[in-house]
Amino acid sequence: xxxxxxxxxxxxxxxxxxxxxxxxxxxxxxxxxxxxxxxxxxxxxxxxxxxxxxxxxxxxxxxxxxxxxxxxxxxxxxxxxxxxxxxxxxxxxxxxxxxxxxxxxxxxxxxxxxxxxxxxxxxxxxxxxxxxxxxxxxxxxxxxxxxxxxxxxxxxxxxxxxxxxxxxxxxxxxxxxxxxxxxxxxxxxxxxxxxxxxxxxxxxxxxxxxxxx
Amino acid sequence: xxxxxxxxxxxxxxxxxxxxxxxxxxxxxxxxxxxxxxxxxxxxxxxxxxxxxxxxxxxxxxxxxxxxxxxxxxxxxxxxxxxxxxxxxxxxxxxxxxxxxxxxxxxxxxxxxxxxxxxxxxxxxxxxxxxxxxxxxxxxxxxxxxxxxxxxxxxxxxxxxxxxxxxxxxxxxxxxxxxxxxxxxxxxxxxxxxxxxxxxxxxxxxxxxxxxx
DNA sequence: CTTGCCATGTTAGTAAGTCTAACATATGTT
DNA sequence: AACATATGTTAGACTTACTAACATGGCAAG
Numbered sequence: 001x002x003x004x005x006x007x008x009x010x011x012x013x014x015x016x017x018x019x020x021x022x023x024x025x026x027x028x029x030x031x032x033x034x035x036x037x038x039x040x041x042x043x044x045x046x047x048x049x050x051x052x053x054x055x056x057x058x059x060x061x062x063x064x065x066x067x068x069x070x071x072x073x074x075x076x077x078x079x080x081x082x083x084x085x086x087x088x089x090x091x092x093x094x095x096x097x098x099x100x101x102x103x104x105x106x107x108x109x110x111x112x113x114x115x116x117x118x119x120x121x122x123x124x125x126x127x128x129x130x131x132x133x134x135x136x137x138x139x140x141x142x143x144x145x146x147x148x149x150x151x152x153x154x155x156x157x158x159x160x161x162x163x164x165x166x167x168x169x170x171x172x173x174x175x176x177x178x179x180x181x182x183x184x185x186x187x188x189x190x191x192x193x194x195x196x197x198x199x200x201x202x203x204x205x206x207x208x209x210x211x212x213x
Numbered sequence: 214x215x216x217x218x219x220x221x222x223x224x225x226x227x228x229x230x231x232x233x234x235x236x237x238x239x240x241x242x243x244x245x246x247x248x249x250x251x252x253x254x255x256x257x258x259x260x261x262x263x264x265x266x267x268x269x270x271x272x273x274x275x276x277x278x279x280x281x282x283x284x285x286x287x288x289x290x291x292x293x294x295x296x297x298x299x300x301x302x303x304x305x306x307x308x309x310x311x312x313x314x315x316x317x318x319x320x321x322x323x324x325x326x327x328x329x330x331x332x333x334x335x336x337x338x339x340x341x342x343x344x345x346x347x348x349x350x351x352x353x354x355x356x357x358x359x360x361x362x363x364x365x366x367x368x369x370x371x372x373x374x375x376x377x378x379x380x381x382x383x384x385x386x387x388x389x390x391x392x393x394x395x396x397x398x399x400x401x402x403x404x405x406x407x408x409x410x411x412x413x414x415x416x417x418x419x420x421x422x423x424x425x426x
Numbered sequence: 427c428t429t430g431c432c433a434t435g436t437t438a439g440t441a442a443g444t445c446t447a448a449c450a451t452a453t454g455t456t
Numbered sequence: 457a458a459c460a461t462a463t464g465t466t467a468g469a470c471t472t473a474c475t476a477a478c479a480t481g482g483c484a485a486g
Contacts (some may be wrong), residue, residue, distance in 0.1 A: 162375025
């Protein structure tokens with residue numbers, strides 16, 4: 001089937017090609033020309049759909065945030081509400097996502113310039129973190145944890161984000177090939193989640209109480 | 214003083230120009246041509262001193278690691294040995310370094326390809342982290358902390374690295390303008406440092422015992 | 427001192443990439 | 457059926473990384 005002149009789905013085809021190329025060649029290895037070649041159009045064609053290269057990548061990043069959020073949501077529902085496993089599953093999903101598409105992850109969180117609050121990438125990023133906060137809020141409520149859930153979520157995010165960055169950039173590996181990210185995450189998140197003050201003035205289950213010492 | 218033909222110090226001049234340009238324009242905004250313009254030479258001149266663009270940047274990154282290590286060492290000596298303040302000062306220096314030269318920091322830790330153990334950037338990175346481990350080992354010994362100091366250092370590094378990345382990439386700011394990195398770091402590192410098992414079978418000062426609750 | 431080597435610079439040119447302008451074609455609305 | 461518009465193309469301007477061939481001048485051997 002020859003699309004003699006008009007492609008028909010060029011916009012989405014370019015977004016898909018861009019994501020695939022970022023995955024294959026890295027964020028700095030990606031060229032618009034490459035994406036055009038893959039989509040079978042001339043190098044001028046994208047400019048009917050996007051202002052510039054950056055704008056295509058924004059779509060890719062937004063889609064990346066959607067995928068990440070969806071992945072975390074799926075992982076969460078597989079664990080009981082309020083369980084520490086549910087929180088840990090979020091971090092695990094985050095890490096796995098980044099390991100599957102490191103360059104995409106790096107671009108998603110490395111968009112320094114995009115400080116405009118209404119920017120598409122910023123919005124998706126917000127809703128992604130918003131989901132994490134919701135989960136932590138639930139965890140704190142069900143476990144009668146005292147303190148600001150937002151602050152706890154931020155600490156966990158910071159930890160997991162650090163572990164993810166050091167993993168996908170190969171920094172752990174540069175130090176030693178015996179470093180286990182999982183171990184670091186498990187130990188540290190255990191400390192962050194379970195050495196918290198509890199409200200003991202109310203009855204009910206305390207889900208985190210039976211964690212390994 | 215006209216350097217009519219031969220520059221004399223071109224190699225170092227190019228490294229300096231590269232670092233300055235990375236600071237000013239970001240890692241993706243840096244071009245070799247720019248550095249040549251700033252050094253006052255033609256665009257072919259660098260190739261007498263470096264194989265390619267990447268090789269200049271490697272020198273910049275190595276110098277960056279040296280600066281970071283030196284900065285942390287200076288910050289450490291300003292605090293008493295074995296004190297938690299000394300450990301926290303390392304993290305603080307790490308963060309400040311990255312905030313001063315975000316693009317440089319990102320490149321220093323984002324060199325995915327450089328997995329060759331004898332590579333100049335890898336070596337400097339190793340010795341940088343090695344310094345941190347030494348400090349944590351000292352802390353653990355003076356505070357009779359049980360457990361692998363390396364593992365504790367890795368947790369702290371992971372946390373601080375995450376906080377640094379989320380700060381310089383503006384990710385905290387995208388979520389909310391009320392987020393304080395310092396608070397996150399203080400809370401989390403407190404948990405990572407002070408909820409550790411201690412050996413109580415020996416006398417001596419326990420430096421961390423008087424930390425704020 | 428002079429001669430010539432060679433380290434280090436230059437100019438010119440290639441290939442790739444982003445993006446613009448002017449032109450071409452298909453699609454669908456009247 | 458005819459035109460307006462959306463969406464493609466080709467040609468080209470400009471930037472960049474890098475190479476090849478040439479130029480210059482500092483320095484060492486005679």
